[in-house]
Amino acid sequence: MNEKKIKELLVVNKLRKTKVRTEILSIFLNKNCALSYFDIKENLKRKFDKVTVYRTIHKFLEKNLIHEVPSSSSAQKYAFSETTDNIINNNHAHFICKECGNVFCLNDVSLNNFKLPIEHNIDVINLTANGVCVTCR
Ligand SMILES: [Zn+2]
């Protein structure tokens, strides 16, 4: 399941196919919400050491395969990027559920149309909606 998509994503991003990369990508593709390191670790079928998992997360961030999302907990969460071309062009709002703490990408709520002051160098804009998700409602 998702095997073809995973292979494609790795090829496009010039990443060698390794067990840890395949597994982590597959976890992201199977979840529709953002994941922390601990969520990823919990869902891994094989045992990988912490360094390997963190290194893979950073590689995926570097390739824009995943992105960091705002979170209500102290653990940094990451979400799968629907488009990998440019993280700034793909800047979108996020939704945080106050019940389960899950973070969802609102890919249709684009943050690219704001008129921003040009005297500042803005790297990232965050817009977060809070409420109760469809599962907790
Ligand atoms: Zn929820």
Ligand SMILES: [Zn+2]
């Ligand atoms: Zn997102």
